[in-house]
Amino acid sequence: MPAREGTYGLLAEFETPGDLVRAARKAHDDGWRRLECYTPYPVEEAAEAIGFHRNKVPLITLIGGLLGGAAMFAMETWISVLAYPTNFAGRPTYSWPAFIVPAYEWTILWAGLSAGFGMLALNGLPALYHPLFNAPNFRDGATTDKFFLCLEALDPKFELAESKEYLETMGPVSVVEVEY
């Protein structure tokens, strides 16, 4: 796809999480949908403020775990009962109690991998390049002690000048335009 050009959005910087959350909630109430908060540590209120309440990570984890466990148990059974049935220590070929342990481990293994990588995938990571990093003040604060609200150009309500004033009303430290 051709690299996008033009404005990505407007980025407002706040001093405290409180200010950010208030701003975000207001923007959301005012009907903004393409907006996003950026914080140096998880601030749940911020996510709720922009109307983000539940995510799909748990589901992915569940599926991954079940698949892993089933796969291992099936393999063990196939190996011991069908592939090369042998008399080990006079135990039955289908020694299910013994098979549980590896199956259990694999359930956890695949659940864990799904959780970790599922989360990254849902977050669209890795994304080494991001327009926000073009903002002069973003990288200085976003991962340390500053709190940002970003209204994105894709939002139908977005109109560069108006939106900028709109943000100014929320008492940010600064508002900057972010280029793609």
Added chain:
Amino acid sequence: MSSEMKKNEGGMAQISSPGAAPKQEPMTLDQVRLKLNGVRGKKFWRSLDELADTEEFRAAVEKEFPSAAQEWVDPVSRRGFLKLMGASMALAGLAGCTKQPDEPIYPYIKAPEDLVLGKPMYFASAHPFVTGAVPLLVKSSEFRPIKIDGNPEHKYNRGSSDPYTQGTLLDMYDPDRSQHAMYRGENRDWQEFAEEFRNKVASTKDGTGIYFLSSAITSPTLARQWSEVQKIYPKAKLVQYEPAIAGTFLASGLNVQYDLSAADVIVSLDADFLSSASYPGFHKLVRDYADRRKQPEMGMNRLYAVESMTTTTGLKAEHRLGLRASEIPSFAAALAAALGVPGVTAPGYGWTDDQQKFLAVLVKELKANAGKCAVIPGLYQDPSVAALAIAINAALGNTGKTVTVSSEPAIPLPSDQIGDLKALVSDMNAGKVDWLVILNANPIYDAPADLDFLSAFNKANIVAHLGSHVDETGQIAHWHIPSAHYLESWSDARAYDGTVSVVQPLIEPLYGGRSAHHVLQTLLDDPKISPYEAVRSTWKDAITKAAPGGDFEKGWRKVLHDGWIEGTTYAAASGAKLAIHGVPAPIAKDSIEVIFRPDPNIYDGRWNNVGWLQELPKPVVSLAWDNAAIVSGATLVKWGFEEDDIIEISVGNGRVKAPIIVAPGHPDNAITVYLGYGREFAGRVGSGQGFNAYLLRNTWAPFYAIGAQRKIEGKWGVAITKSHYQDHRVKSLLGQGKGDNSLEGDEAVSPAGSADGIGPRGIIRYATLDEFKANPNFAHEGYKTDTPPYDDSLFPNWTYNEPYAWAMSVDMNSCTGCNACIVSCYAENNIAVVGKQQVRIGRNMQWLRIDAYFEGDLAAPRAHFQPMACQHCENAPCEQVCPVGATVHTPEGLNVMVYNRCIGTRYCSNNCPYKVRRFNFLLYSDYETESLKLMRNPDVTVRSRGVMEKCSYCVQRIQEAKIEADKENRLVRDGEIVTACQQACPAQAITFGNKNDKESRVSKLRAQQRSYQLIADINTRPRTTYVAEVLNLNQELEVTPTEFAPAKG
């Protein structure tokens, strides 16, 4: 290294006391590098290997890395040390994903008619041994002898054999055998020797100054050849000296046979006839003894033993009396007197109450069983004991029934060996000896110390030595001729019963060896006559007589096929009477008595370089790779020693340093030393092991002598394969409260019904004959350790409904712990020898071991012998825990070990309740030595480093039999499969077969009430079962002798 150097070392071979560092100036590693300078690659390793055998090199290593020194002299780890390259190659080669290299095939030019490649052939022969030949049936693969076993058709040993005989196989393939004739260290040709010798002797006209010094001659043909030599050269002298029998009644020609099958009571006067072939008639005696014990309900014999050194004979005996060796003649005399043997008066001697009681009981028993008993004299006792025994047997009317004195001697040319040797030495000193020809003897090493044989030796003009190795004598003899092994040359020999066996070669001499027949023949009219023709002409008449239609050639072929000549047994002597000379008085009780015995494993030292025998734990003391000063626990404590301390023993002028160890039941104030160790030039395996007890042995005291001992600093580091602790546990902590029992014994042994008493493990279960009669099921009643019922298991049990279900039964009553089975197993299964250092840390690879448990006070214990190999459990704990399934169960119930699947986690070994698995911790198998490759059994994989191994019930034999049966469309017959251990066992203690065939011998044995399984309470369901012991005790003696000197240890 140059042979000159060898000469020097030889010169000092017996001066420098063994164990002490050699005297030549040590060389530094720089010199070593110098020596190795220029050689590269394979050659480098080879020369390094050769170098490693030299004394100076060891000295050098010892100097520069002391820690490595011990490793270095140890053959196995030295090989490891040198063959790092080899090891890493193996490592690379074994890796799963490498392709194997091209292998060439070298077909015959003309294939031999009778050869089917891949099918073994069997030839009858015999092992000519000084106590009587052992008739053999030798398995040969592609014309290489690969397994020696007794001749099943021969009525003397009926297929059984013994450790010595089994060991001779490795002896033949010994890479250190001398490889060519030598004159003053330069290679020569046999012909040259023959010429020179013949001419020289001819020039003397009557043979003046020509002396032969030979080991005891066992071959009638050789005797015949000698008599012919005598005819031509009357002045030539033959001296026989066999260190192990010199001075015994055997050497002087007394020849007695016993028929124990008819004896209800057997009395051994220091006769160790159950533990090794060093006693004449071992195979037959054990067989007959055991046959009378297999079915106690049919009645049993009863064995009394009066003995000095503790032997398995004594420990198997119902009642054993430990006496100092020097007391035994007097005891015999006392016994004879009490039995009213004419002309014998009881010597006045202060017998203890116990001893008197024992004597009284013996008298009573013998009288009661006159004609149904046998008194057997010790071979290593004063000849008077033998004379007394014969007299006693005669007096009891045993002669002709259980005892036969034969008219012919057991060795063709009986002689006063010690006397003759003395004469030879004085002649040498007198310069009368022009040529001394030594035939298969090693006097420099084993001649009595007081003769100072070496200095006399140097006075002889020319010395020629015929020997299998360039040994101590060969080192300094002018001529050395490699001698042919008995598997390489024609000869003949007589078994215990006199039957003549033709010794038939199985293979061309590997190193062009010659036999004594050749040497003597060179002096006769036609030197070209081969031993083959010589043997044939010796027996022409006898064979022709026995042959169908009097056709000699037919008869000869029959002899070669059967392995013996009919109608050659000894004739009984008419009215054998033996003059009883004075009975030697016992040595004072407070003086130390040193007892000499040939080694149970390497005999007089001739098998010193046989790894199998070196690694074999000796009976009773479980000592491998060494001999030791064996004493009683009380004596050890009295002298203030600990086991493995080094002491110096001195007799006369002889001194040796020896490790001291304890043998339960050994008489106090006495030291038993085994002969045959401390060799300087035995070879890579034997050299430097143990100490040379011959240095203590003098012409005036060949069997026991007064000696002294003193402490030397340091520990020896003996390799004892069995842990032995004393039970110091107090009653509240599972113990017996007294510290005189063996901990292992207390744990293992459970006499009938005493399940909650000592030994709740129920490993050894036995009863007295009366208890057994009262309760035939004693082996199961009250034991918590029996197999739980099938439905106790959570898992459904595996069912074995195949036509075959292999199983083994071991009769504890019969096993005498002679170790023949172990050596047989070595040969059959290509088991590696690991060396002393590895044995010390418990890594010996024997698939089969014989557990000995001592019951009761260690001063006078009762012992129980238990052959222990893989039990082939149906619910094998080892299989369950193997992550890669390298050990599995076959449908026929074998627990098989798949070497090439094993990754070596060793979990199986941990989980094996019987600890019968063996692991290749290092590269134990020898992949370099060519001659050993020829010896291996082609049907068994040679295990490499890092894999587990264990008894397989000789699965290769099972497979072979099954394939035969399948081809012929039938089931394998009972007895068709014989395991290696079973085959060797003289006592027939081991039975193998198909447990699903209700008619098979093994099924019947398993059905016996006496048969039980080991550690069955953990539901392993072993396929090997044991038949519990029954002892035919004499009530009067059952109250064991009271107090003993404490032996806290």
Added chain:
Amino acid sequence: MATREVKPPDHWVDPATGEYRVIAPGQTFRSITEKIARIVLTPHTPMGWFGLFTVAGGGTMMLMVALTWLFLKGVGIWAVSQPVAWGFAIIEFVWWIGIGHAGTLISAILLLFKQSWRNSISRFAEAMTIFAVMCAALFPMIHVGRPWVAYWVFPLPFTMTVWPQFRSPLMWDVFAVSTYATISVVFWYIGMVPDFGTFRDKAESKIAQYFYGILSVGWRGSARHWMRYETASLLLAGLATPLVLSVHTVISFDFAVAVLPGWHTTIFPPYFVAGAIYSGFAMVLTLAIPLRKFYHLESLVTERHMDNMGKLMLVTGFIVGYGYGMEAFMAWYSADHWEAFTFWNRAFGPMGWSYWCLITCNLAIPLTTLWSRKLRTNIAFMFVLSIVVNTGMYLERFVIIVTSLTRDFLPSAWGTYRATKWDYMTFVGTLGFFTFMFLLFVRFLPMIPMNEIRMLLPGAKIKPKAAVGAGD
């Protein structure tokens, strides 16, 4: 409790709670970020680090030497023999795995229990876990007789068409340990991603920026990301908890499933897990105490942490003690001779010394002293104690594995065990390797999770006033 009277220096105590503060007062978002980031991003490495690094490197080299010789000669260079076929290798395997457990416990279980004090030590506890598991995983691989075919334990389609045998506890180990390693790494990495972001933004040098930039996979702290991130962390914690319990349970099966008296015991799983955590906390202390001193992190790793870990060790210590007690009790109560003898042999047999040392190190010393808050917060004492306990736990495995094996069912097969220099070299080698890895970690990775610390700061609380303000 009497010791409660002891008053600690005031500024450490949170006036609100009267409890120790988790982190010292007067810290701001930026100050802690700077503090932690500097350790890594500073161009000049402290001399001490180099010194220690050289020592650890030496240890690693020793390990390499020992392994080379091992592969050339075979496991025979160790003391393993008949009947003691498992020796130091397996002892160390179990020991290292045990060490690892505390890391997971701190990062996972305490997270679930919302123990915020864990935040400052969780990261390097996790790192410890990973390196410990690396050391542990080494042993099963090298202790086999033919390491070059060790890969046969994996169910792969070889032309032999034979497969692993899943009834063997060793197979369970294969999966338990590999899973444990993987999950720990994932958990660890996920935890570090936001901090990598911080580093990326704090780093001056281009290389550092690229390095951490890539590691941070472009993390930008979006609220939606944070939400998913939090869920994933919680899930991983929730998974790691049963995992960590299962791993040492499976390890204990190696013994409990065997028939050997002294191994065949049902108490093993709980008692192994407790023991693992016990030794794990000891190791955390052994590492944390020098670290906070060296990098002046007293304000972040405080007495509060010492105190709590001390309490946890007290608890697990008692569980372990209960385990020992049960073994003794069952030896008598079961009336089973095998058990009874084995216990007698442990305590009074030839290797009894190891048993009594173990009792001293694991029970006698810690369980008497850890009651005292004063001692719990005494840095020097805790350091010594942590080492004592680690020794004790090593001895515990020695007693279980070696002593049981020396004397089992058949008295004729009894033996003994004496470790060789190669055994010791291998063990010391792994210690070196562990330190080696750990030093690399503290030098190049965030050893304290900044994003989690931030949440502990007063500034992180959203003021109610703000909420009211939001209303109008």
Added chain:
Amino acid sequence: MPQIFDRSSNALARMSLVLTGLIVIALGVTLDQLQRSPWVTRQGQRPDQPVPFSHKHHVQGLGLQCQYCHTSVEKSSYAGIPPTRTCMNCHAQIWTNAQLLEPVRNSWYTGQSIPWIKVHDLPDFVYFNHEIHVNKGIGCETCHGKVDEMPLMYAQNTLQMEWCLNCHRNPAKNLRPTSEIYNMDWDQPGVDKPVWCAAVPNVDGVPTAESVSCTRTDPSGNPAAQASLKPEALFRPVSLTTGDAAQAAPQIPYEKFTSQDELGHYLLKHYNIRTPKDLMSCEVCHR
């Protein structure tokens, strides 16, 4: 603070993730193929032998019987490589000075073996036994391929464990009448090319090989073919019928087989071949 990474880096990052995955998979597949490849198994490779001996010429061309050279195939585990003498039996008369045969003559005169290179080379820990296979109806061609069409000898099969088991798991699919063991062109029965077999019940001690006899010519209304259907066992002294067996032997009921599966199971029964359970047991090949 500027961007660190270029716009392209996102695509790059994702790409590299995918690639890593692909590489891992590819590696696995490669190794799996490698272990089965002729490079490892030597399947189909013709090592250069001292003499370019042509089985095609000797078997197909001259009609030599397998056992003429491989003498012990029926009575030993080892089939046997002919001694030089066997070559010289003929080549003393014919091709006496062919250059190709120089090594043979050389070996004959010097007494040095001809150093052949092993084509069918099993690992040393595998104990294969020819006699039992040959006696139970596994033809040479089943394992060694159509030797009569091999100018230079090569291994038709991998000889890997999976290949062995392939048959041990289900012997029926390769069994043939023992009379056809040495037949290189035996093709398995089909609807168009049926096989007729007659069998007598097994007798203890009588080799199973003799209890079955088969023919390819339809015996119905063909006395000759019927006569040929009398199993050898009948002619033994220890056989079921007494007296002069050949004549007195009753007409043996015969069956028709139109598929290898039918024939295989028929032979399984009459050769009483072990069950797959037995045949797959480790000790069968490893000791």
